[in-house]
Amino acid sequence: MTRFRPTAADCLVVVDLQNDFMPQGALAVPEGDAVVPLVNHLMEGFEHVVATQDWHPRDHFSFASTRPGRAPFETIEAPYGRQTLWPDHCVQGTPGAAFHPDFAADRAQLILRKGFRRDIDSYSAFCENDRRTPTGLTGYLRERGFRRxxxxxxxTDFCVRWSVEDARREGFEAVIVEDACRAIDLEGSLAAAQTAMQSAGAVRLRAADLAG
Structure with a gap:
């Protein structure tokens, strides 16, 4: 079995461990809270950590509540392609947008907020869903010399997947720690995400595969 030992050229990217994605949250990810202690443990083995935070205005266009007659989890055609409509979640400054209280967010050297533009949703840590508007994360990682x-x-099937695919597109090696992720799984979206990330050249492993 290949063992991965984090180095100074590696960075752990922790995606959206926020209250609204926890089991009692507005957009609950099943067992989302189960990854928090494992992520905290993972961070102890990395010198460098980045965390992302969904940060939507109250009237964000991806919210079903902004579209009369539409329901959460329906899809629409946005100017940049298909867009899932979501329950209101991670609204700027609300408790739902805060990190899970047990997540050791102070360990992160950068907290990157995404989804704050009203008319563009943002799954990826690297680029808005229009695929043209960068978040600035690529430049940060390159300037600091990270490669993996x-x-x-x-x-797993939305913000993690899009972030992994964009990391590969930007030339970084990408590794998914599968047991430190959880999925929403809308109509087979988890299986599709796993296939897409593997096709992009990402490596899949479990936390136990990381050498301490």
Missing amino acids: LFFAGLA
């Missing part, structure tokens, strides 16, 4: 990124967090 490890991903953990929520949700």
